[in-house]
Structure formats: structure tokens, C-alpha cells
Amino acid sequence: MSATRHSKPAERVGGSGHKPSKPEADGPTFNHLLQAWLESHRASLVDSLRRLLKQPIGSFFTCLVMAIALSLPMGLSLLLKNVERLGGSWQRAAQISLFMQLQASPQEAEQLRAQIAELPEVAAAEWISREQALEEFQQQSGLGEALKELPENPLPSVILVTPEKVDKANLEALxxxxxxxxxxxxxQLDLVWVERLTAILKLGEHFVFGLSLLLVLALLLVIGNTIRLHIENRRIEIEVIKLVGGTDSYVRRPFLYMGALYGVGAGLLAWLVLAFGLDWLNAAVVKLAGLYGSDFSLAGVPLADGLSLLLGAVLLGYIGAWLAVARHLNELAPR
Structure with missing residues (x-):
């Protein structure tokens, strides 16, 4: 009994007979914390993706609704760009026509054109000779045979000046x-056309901006309501997690990934909808342009715009999920 009571620690079951080594550290290292953090995010992402794939039809239609709301303002913006490209740049529409005197020689007109092109307010200057002006007038007016009977060319040479910026006061001063x-x-300057063109472009921009705001709010409501349903379905699970010490960020993380995944799906669908819609509309546009002797066609979705659309969809999904979880997080405290 005495020997057993006073036995050394090394002689007990499991003793090694060596002195305990010095602890390596007073807590987990940075690498361990980083690995744990990455593993937690990976698990949340996989869990969110798995839950979405378990309900493929519901997830698809949610992404489709978001995609339609995203494609409307982007589609209108792309159509405005194509219409602007069809009519030429609006700087060119605001050209100033300088009609030269009939006695002005081609050398004097070219020298004046070069002088005007060097002005900081001028983007470009083009000289049209009297012969070229007469030829263009014959082709466009349909009076070619009658104009040939004239004893001399009555049209002056013209310098077309394209301004750097379109502004009514600056254009009039120039x-x-x-x-x-x-x-x-x-x-000569057609200020009425400049004002109409500016008003049309601004109206289109304001309409697209207002529509974008309304659809962004609608998207936030859609994603928020969807995430709220997921929260209600997992209420008991969340309460248990918080009961055992789970933090708010741990509870919030899978829902944020779920919102971002909804955004990825919606962004890709919106990109496909826009590409298909523009391609379908382009056939009618090409046919109509061909009747007017033009080779105009609609441009597709640029890569930069498509990536911006995808990134915006992911951000909207993330923000909508964060707002939904933040609203209901206090209600998920264990009872």
C-alpha cells in the first residue's frame, strides 16, 4: 500500500519515464487559425451549394427572376449605345459648317482647315472641295442631269468642324x-438638333438609371425573401448552433454564400438572355438596314459589360442575403 501510494509518476500506467517536454506555444499558431478559417468558409460554401442543388427547380426560377430583372436595364443601355453608333457620335451631329467664299482657292481652304484643326475646342476639321460638294449633291438630290447644264459650279467649298465637347454656349461662341x-x-450650326439630341440621350440615360434603381430594390426584396425562407427552414438548427456557442458570423456565413451563389446563377443567366436577345433582334435589324443600303448590325454584349453584370449580380445577392440575415439574427437566439 505504501509503495503504491508513493509511486512515482513515471511508474503509473501510461507514464513514459521521461520529463515532460516544454510546450511549443501558448495557443494555436497563425497557420492553424488560417487553415481553420479557410476550412470553415469551404464547408459553408459546399453546404450552401448542396442545399441549392437539392432544390434545383426552385433555385433555377429564383435565378431566372433575378436574371430578367438584371437584363432589362443592361439591355436598354446596350440598345442606346447601338442607336448612338447608328446615328454617329453626337459630337459629329453637332458639326459647324463653314461655307467658304467662291473665290477662295483650295490652298487657302486647306491652310484654314489646318489652322482650325489645331484649336483646343476642335476635335477634327474636314475640307470638302467645290467639286466634291457638287458630286455629292448630284447623287443625293437626283438632279444630276440638270446640274450638268449649269455653266459653272455654284457650290462653295465647305469646312466641317467637329467640336471637342457638345455644349450650347460653347458651340455658339466657337x-x-x-x-x-x-x-x-x-x-452654320443647327443648335436645335444639338438640343434635341442632348435631350434624347439624357432622357434615355435617366430612364435607364431610374429603371435600374427600381429593379435593384426588387432584386434585394427577392433575394431577401428567399434567404428568409431558408432561415425559417433552419431555425431549430441555428438555435442549437447558437446554444453551443456559435457566433453570429458563423451563423451568417452560409447564407451569405447562398446569396452570392444566387447572384452567380442570375448573372450568368442574364448574360445568356442578353446575348440571345440581341442576336435574335439583330436579324431583323440587319434586314431593315439592308433596305436602306446600310451594313449596320447590333453589337453583342461586350466582355467588360458581361463581367460587370456578373459582378453586380454577385454583390446584389450578397447584400440582399446580409440584410435578410441581419434582420432576423436577433430573433434566432436560443429560448
């Missing part, structure tokens, strides 16, 4: 300045 140049008979 027109007055160019009208005072030597050998210039008249400087």
Missing part, C-alpha cells in the same frame, strides 16, 4: 469665332 476667319462666308 461658331462666332470661326465666322470671323478670313475667306469664310458663313458659319
Amino acid at each position: 461658331r462666332l469665332r470661326l465666322a470671323e476667319l478670313p475667306k469664310v462666308e458663313q458659319a
Whole structure:
């Protein structure tokens, strides 16, 4: 009994007979913490993806609703860009026409064109000779045979000035300045067309912006309501997790990944919808343009715009999920 009572620790069951080694550290290392953090995020991502795949029809239709809401403003924006490309740039639509005096020689007109092109307010300047102006007028007016009977060319040479920026006050000031140049008979600018063009573009931009805001709010409501249903289905599980010490960030993480996954699916679907829609519409546009002797066609979805659409969808899904979880997180405390 005495020997047993006073036995050394090394002689007990499981003793090694050696002195205990010095502990390596006073807690987990940074690598261990990083690995645990990455493993937690990986598990949350896999769990969220698995739950979405268990309900493929519901997940698909949720992504489809989000995709339609995303594709509407992006599609309108792409159509505006194509229409602007069809009509030419709006700087070119605001050209100032300088009609030269009839006695101005081609050398004087070219020298004046080069002088105007160097102005900081001018983006480009193009000289059209009298012969070229007459030829274009014959082709466009249909009076070619009648104009050939004229004793001499009545049309002056023209310098077309494209401004750097389109602004009514600046354009009028530039027109007055160019009208005072030597050998210039008249400087003409269609300010009414400039104002109409500016108003049309701004109206389209405001409409797309307003529609985008409304659809963003609708997307947040859709994703928030969807995440709320997932939270209700897992209420008991979440309460147990919080009961054993699970943090709010741990509870929130899988739902955030779920929202981001909804965003990925919606962004890819929206990209496909836009690509298919523009391609389907392009056939009718090409046929119509061919009737007017034009080779115009709609441009597809640029890669940068498609990636921006995908990134925006992921962010909207993430934000919507975060708002939904933040709203219901306090209600999930264990009872």
C-alpha cells in the first residue's frame, strides 16, 4: 500500500519515464487559425451549394427572376449605345459648317482647315472641295442631269468642324469665332438638333438609371425573401448552433454564400438572355438596314459589360442575403 501510494509518476500506467517536454506555444499558431478559417468558409460554401442543388427547380426560377430583372436595364443601355453608333457620335451631329467664299482657292481652304484643326475646342476639321460638294449633291438630290447644264459650279467649298465637347454656349461662341476667319462666308450650326439630341440621350440615360434603381430594390426584396425562407427552414438548427456557442458570423456565413451563389446563377443567366436577345433582334435589324443600303448590325454584349453584370449580380445577392440575415439574427437566439 505504501509503495503504491508513493509511486512515482513515471511508474503509473501510461507514464513514459521521461520529463515532460516544454510546450511549443501558448495557443494555436497563425497557420492553424488560417487553415481553420479557410476550412470553415469551404464547408459553408459546399453546404450552401448542396442545399441549392437539392432544390434545383426552385433555385433555377429564383435565378431566372433575378436574371430578367438584371437584363432589362443592361439591355436598354446596350440598345442606346447601338442607336448612338447608328446615328454617329453626337459630337459629329453637332458639326459647324463653314461655307467658304467662291473665290477662295483650295490652298487657302486647306491652310484654314489646318489652322482650325489645331484649336483646343476642335476635335477634327474636314475640307470638302467645290467639286466634291457638287458630286455629292448630284447623287443625293437626283438632279444630276440638270446640274450638268449649269455653266459653272455654284457650290462653295465647305469646312466641317467637329467640336471637342457638345455644349450650347460653347458651340455658339466657337461658331462666332470661326465666322470671323478670313475667306469664310458663313458659319452654320443647327443648335436645335444639338438640343434635341442632348435631350434624347439624357432622357434615355435617366430612364435607364431610374429603371435600374427600381429593379435593384426588387432584386434585394427577392433575394431577401428567399434567404428568409431558408432561415425559417433552419431555425431549430441555428438555435442549437447558437446554444453551443456559435457566433453570429458563423451563423451568417452560409447564407451569405447562398446569396452570392444566387447572384452567380442570375448573372450568368442574364448574360445568356442578353446575348440571345440581341442576336435574335439583330436579324431583323440587319434586314431593315439592308433596305436602306446600310451594313449596320447590333453589337453583342461586350466582355467588360458581361463581367460587370456578373459582378453586380454577385454583390446584389450578397447584400440582399446580409440584410435578410441581419434582420432576423436577433430573433434566432436560443429560448
